[in-house]
Amino acid sequence: PKLAAEHGAIGCLIYSDPQDDGYVRGDVYPKGAFKNKTGVQRGSVMDMPTYPGDVLTPGYGATKDAKRLDRKAAPTITKIPVLPISYEDALPLLEALEGPVAPKAWKGGLPITYHIGPGPAKVHLKLEFDWQLKPAHNVIATLKGTDFPDQWVMRGNHHDAWVHGANDPISGMVALMEEARAVGELAKKGNRPKRTLVYCAWDAEEPGLIGSTEWVEDHKKELQQKVVAYINTDGNGRGFLGAGGSHSLQAMVGEVAGTVKDPQRGVSIKERRSAVNLVNGGKEDFSLYALGSGSDYTPFIQHAGIAALNIGFGGENAGGEYHTIYDTYPHYKRFKDPEFAYGVALANTAGRISLRLANADILPFEFKQWHSTVSTYLEEVMNTCGTMRKAVQKHNSMVDKNIFELAADPRKPFKKPVKKDEIPYLDFTPLQNAMASLKSSIATFSQMDIEKLSVSERNSINKKLMRAEHVLTSESGLPRRGWYKHQIYAPGFYTGYGVKTLPGVREAIEQKDWKEAQEQIMKLANTLKDFNIHIQELSAMF
Known part of the structure; x- marks a missing residue:
C-alpha cells in the first residue's frame, strides 16, 4: 500500500494467491493445511x-x-484505504483486468491469464474506520535476581491475535508460560537466578508492535541501563530451530542449541539445523539471521540498542492459516505440532538461553563471530556497487549498438531505452579501516584471562558488555526515519519486515543517492570507531 500510494493509487486490495499458500502448495483446509478459497489474511x-x-x-x-499528534498529521497511517480479500473474491476482479500480460514474477496460481491493467475493471471500495483510543494491556512478571537485581534478562511474546491465534501467538506464549513456571519451581527450591528475569506478555502486537514499543519508549532510559538482553518468541511449530538476533550472542546460542534434543530425530537441534542448511546449499556452521522487524524484539534492538534474539521452530508446519479465522486449535493440533513437542523444545531452548544469561559470571557476548558477520555485510554492499556498475555499462553499450531495437518484435510498438547514469566509485576506505582496527581489538579482547578477575572486576566488565550493543546505534537514526537507531540492522524502507544490513549505506546505494551513500559510509565508520574504543576499553579492564 505504501508503494502504491506513492505511485498514485487511491485504494488497495490485497489477497493471498493460491500459489503462495493455497491449493498450489497442497490440499486446502479442512482436508489439508493450506488456505482455502475464502481465507483472508489480515495484517x-x-x-x-x-x-x-x-x-x-x-x-x-x-x-x-x-x-498525541493530530491523526491527519500521523506519518505512519496509510494514505489510501486498504482491504484484504480472499482469492475467491480476487478472481473476478483479476479476470476483468486487461492491459499487458503480467511478468512471470507477478503471475500466480489462479486459472486465468494475469494482466496488469489498467481497467476496464472497476471496484467500489467502501470502508469504515474506528478511530477510538483503546487501552492495551501488557502483563509483566518479575523474578528478582539474588546477586545483580538491577541487571535484567527479558523474555517476551505477544498475547493478542487477529482472530483465534492458536499458532500466532499462542504457540509461543504457552512455551513462555511453561518456561516461567519451570523457573518459578527452581526458585521455590532455592535456585533463584543471579540476575533478574522479566517475563512479558505484550498486547497490541498485531496492529503495529504497539504494546512492546510503547513500553520500551516509556521506560527507555531505565532499560538501556539495566537490560542484558531481550529474548523474543512468537508463533512456533514442528521442524528446525530458527534464531536471529545480535551476532555478539551467536556463539552462546549455538552452545545452547547443542544441548537441546530435537524431539523427532533425537540429535541436538543444532545438528538438525546444520543438516537442513547443508541440504539447502548453505553452510554447516550455526549462525543467527539478522533481525529486520515484525515482532516485539524491534523496539529493544532497533530503537533502544539492547541486544536481542528471536527464536522459534518451523519448516515442517507449512499452511495457509496465518492471520485468518483458520488459525485455530484444531488446525494447530492437526498440522503444526500435533504432540506439542516443539513447544517443549522452545521452552527448553529459550529457558536455557535466559538462565545462561542470568547466571553467567561473565556475560556470554562474543565478538569474533560478530566481526565475521558484519565483514560479510560490508563485502555485500561493496559488491552491490560493482554489480550495478557492470549492469549500467552493459545497458548503455546495448543502447549505443541498437541491440534493444534489433531484438524487439518489429510488429509491436517500440520505445528506445535511454542510457542510464554511470555508477560512481564510492570510497569505502573508512569502513574497511574501521573493520580492520576492530578485528585487532576483538582479537586482543578474546585472549583476556577471565579466571584471574575478582567479583567486582567481573561486575564492572559485565556492565560494559551490557552497553556494547547500544554503541552500535546513532541518536540521529537512519535517514528519514530517526526512530530506527541501529546502524547494523533495520527493516528495509520498502521491504516491510525484511532486514537491510548496514541499512544507511545499503539503501542509499540502492536508491542511487550517491551523496547520501558517502555520508552514511562516514557515519557508519564513526559508529564502528566508537565500537572499537568500547572493545579496547573492555580489554583495558583486565
Whole structure:
C-alpha cells in the first residue's frame, strides 16, 4: 500500500494467491493445511519501517496523558484505504483486468491469464474506520535476581491475535508460560537466578508492535541501563530451530542449541539445523539471521540498542492459516505440532538461553563471530556497487549498438531505452579501516584471562558488555526515519519486515543517492570507531 500510494493509487486490495499458500502448495483446509478459497489474511498496513507503535506518539510512550499528534498529521497511517480479500473474491476482479500480460514474477496460481491493467475493471471500495483510543494491556512478571537485581534478562511474546491465534501467538506464549513456571519451581527450591528475569506478555502486537514499543519508549532510559538482553518468541511449530538476533550472542546460542534434543530425530537441534542448511546449499556452521522487524524484539534492538534474539521452530508446519479465522486449535493440533513437542523444545531452548544469561559470571557476548558477520555485510554492499556498475555499462553499450531495437518484435510498438547514469566509485576506505582496527581489538579482547578477575572486576566488565550493543546505534537514526537507531540492522524502507544490513549505506546505494551513500559510509565508520574504543576499553579492564 505504501508503494502504491506513492505511485498514485487511491485504494488497495490485497489477497493471498493460491500459489503462495493455497491449493498450489497442497490440499486446502479442512482436508489439508493450506488456505482455502475464502481465507483472508489480515495484517497491519501502517508504515512500520518509519516507526512502529502508536501512530500518534512517535518516540515516546502512549500513556494516558501523553501528548498525541493530530491523526491527519500521523506519518505512519496509510494514505489510501486498504482491504484484504480472499482469492475467491480476487478472481473476478483479476479476470476483468486487461492491459499487458503480467511478468512471470507477478503471475500466480489462479486459472486465468494475469494482466496488469489498467481497467476496464472497476471496484467500489467502501470502508469504515474506528478511530477510538483503546487501552492495551501488557502483563509483566518479575523474578528478582539474588546477586545483580538491577541487571535484567527479558523474555517476551505477544498475547493478542487477529482472530483465534492458536499458532500466532499462542504457540509461543504457552512455551513462555511453561518456561516461567519451570523457573518459578527452581526458585521455590532455592535456585533463584543471579540476575533478574522479566517475563512479558505484550498486547497490541498485531496492529503495529504497539504494546512492546510503547513500553520500551516509556521506560527507555531505565532499560538501556539495566537490560542484558531481550529474548523474543512468537508463533512456533514442528521442524528446525530458527534464531536471529545480535551476532555478539551467536556463539552462546549455538552452545545452547547443542544441548537441546530435537524431539523427532533425537540429535541436538543444532545438528538438525546444520543438516537442513547443508541440504539447502548453505553452510554447516550455526549462525543467527539478522533481525529486520515484525515482532516485539524491534523496539529493544532497533530503537533502544539492547541486544536481542528471536527464536522459534518451523519448516515442517507449512499452511495457509496465518492471520485468518483458520488459525485455530484444531488446525494447530492437526498440522503444526500435533504432540506439542516443539513447544517443549522452545521452552527448553529459550529457558536455557535466559538462565545462561542470568547466571553467567561473565556475560556470554562474543565478538569474533560478530566481526565475521558484519565483514560479510560490508563485502555485500561493496559488491552491490560493482554489480550495478557492470549492469549500467552493459545497458548503455546495448543502447549505443541498437541491440534493444534489433531484438524487439518489429510488429509491436517500440520505445528506445535511454542510457542510464554511470555508477560512481564510492570510497569505502573508512569502513574497511574501521573493520580492520576492530578485528585487532576483538582479537586482543578474546585472549583476556577471565579466571584471574575478582567479583567486582567481573561486575564492572559485565556492565560494559551490557552497553556494547547500544554503541552500535546513532541518536540521529537512519535517514528519514530517526526512530530506527541501529546502524547494523533495520527493516528495509520498502521491504516491510525484511532486514537491510548496514541499512544507511545499503539503501542509499540502492536508491542511487550517491551523496547520501558517502555520508552514511562516514557515519557508519564513526559508529564502528566508537565500537572499537568500547572493545579496547573492555580489554583495558583486565
